[in-house]
Amino acid sequence: MKYLLISLVIFSMLFIGCNKEECDPITPTVDDRIPFEINFLQYSDNNFFLDQVYADTSAEFNMYNLYYGSNTPIVLPKYFIKNIEVFKSANSIFDDGIIATAFINLPPRSSDSMYADELRNINTIIPGQNDASRFILLDEGNDYIFHRETGWISFINPILDQEIIAVAYKIENEPGYTDDLIYGEFISELVNNSKTRGVLKLVKPRNLQPVYEDAWNLKMKNIYQISSQLGYIRNLDLDIYLKKSDGTESNTINNVRLLELFGFDRFSENLMPIPDGKYDYFPGMNFEPRTSEIIFPVIQPFGNNITFVLNEYKYQAIYDTIRTFLSMPGNSFIIRGKYK
Structure with missing residues (x-):
């Protein structure tokens, strides 16, 4: 009986001593955003x-x-x-x-x-x-x-x-x-x-x-449309990956994020001109919510305007050839992200 009373006292002390965060059950965070993927040949026609x-x-x-x-x-x-x-x-x-x-x-x-x-x-x-x-x-x-x-x-x-x-x-x-x-x-x-x-x-x-x-030359081939199920996107996160001919993928090269090399990461969260490894979401500049379109900051991002670090992966045919005649090269780029 004595041991039972001691156990009850200890349990009561522990319960009274915990705060709300410690006592409430942990609710797992649910990511309710919708994923998407676009290969670099699939530019918008509009x-x-x-x-x-x-x-x-x-x-x-x-x-x-x-x-x-x-x-x-x-x-x-x-x-x-x-x-x-x-x-x-x-x-x-x-x-x-x-x-x-x-x-x-x-x-x-x-x-x-x-x-x-x-x-x-x-x-x-x-x-x-x-x-x-x-x-x-x-x-x-x-x-x-x-x-x-x-x-x-x-x-x-x-x-x-x-x-x-x-x-x-x-x-x-x-x-x-x-x-x-x-x-x-x-x-x-x-x-x-x-x-x-x-x-x-x-x-x-x-x-x-x-x-x-x-x-x-007047047709723009540097804008990519997300097939949105929502009609109007208000929250977007994206990344860019290089898929090599051996099947491996990476979102960096020489320890630099591709997101930064393609001009989508130039600012920190407090808008200082310092890349922070995250997509800079600027509606009307690098994304158009009304058409769900991602806007690259250069006209030929995977061709003549590609940064010199990625020059060996340049694919100028995107801008010179009808898309239906294009074949996926051994090395390609993929835009992936989530939205809601």
Whole structure:
């Protein structure tokens, strides 16, 4: 009996002495995020530059990299887009819209002039260079997302091979509004000038292919879409792996994370410019929640813009060849992560 009483006293002391955290049962942490995996050939088909100047990958003039690849985004005011109208070829003769001719290498015009009528009534269509169609005006925010600083469009809904994309837009040029440059013609201008047929800047011709070099370069191949089950991603973590021909995988090379080498880890959690081994989640910069797309900070991340440390794994064919003709190389990259 004495031993039973002693045992009860000791048990009571232990119970009274423990705090809430010690007494409550341990609840295991559950990761409710959804995993995903994308290989580096599976870029999104829904993103396009407006013109060659925005798609330039040269070291001397790479507007895209200056903006997305710098710790503090650099904007070239001369090329800032002040106004834009985006058009898609109509799928039916019953669709409202305008009749227009579109050119891939359309010269700019001033705000007090219109294009010559010879451009409106071309007799010869050169595939990849010009096209004519009935076009419907798309709605920013519902049909596409536009990046004014760097001159590219992200379409919210898939663009079909046979569809044409064309635009009219105005750039800043030099300071002031008197010297603004305009590519294409806005709907209001066509009405005010009694024009029944417009002139637009061609962005994507029908059945785009690499032989249409000028147009092919406008298609962005550095953005990767997560097949989201949620529609709108609010929390994302990702990593990049190199898979070698022997089947081994690693997310580092020479003790440096691939995430850092590809420009996705430049800051610490308190935004100091120090890599911390984690993905820098910046909505609108390296990720677009509305389209679930991962945005690389360079135009050809696995090709000509790959860091020299990874040069032996460069695969330029991604950017020069139709994806259906690509084969997975012995060494490849994989984007893996989780979201919710």
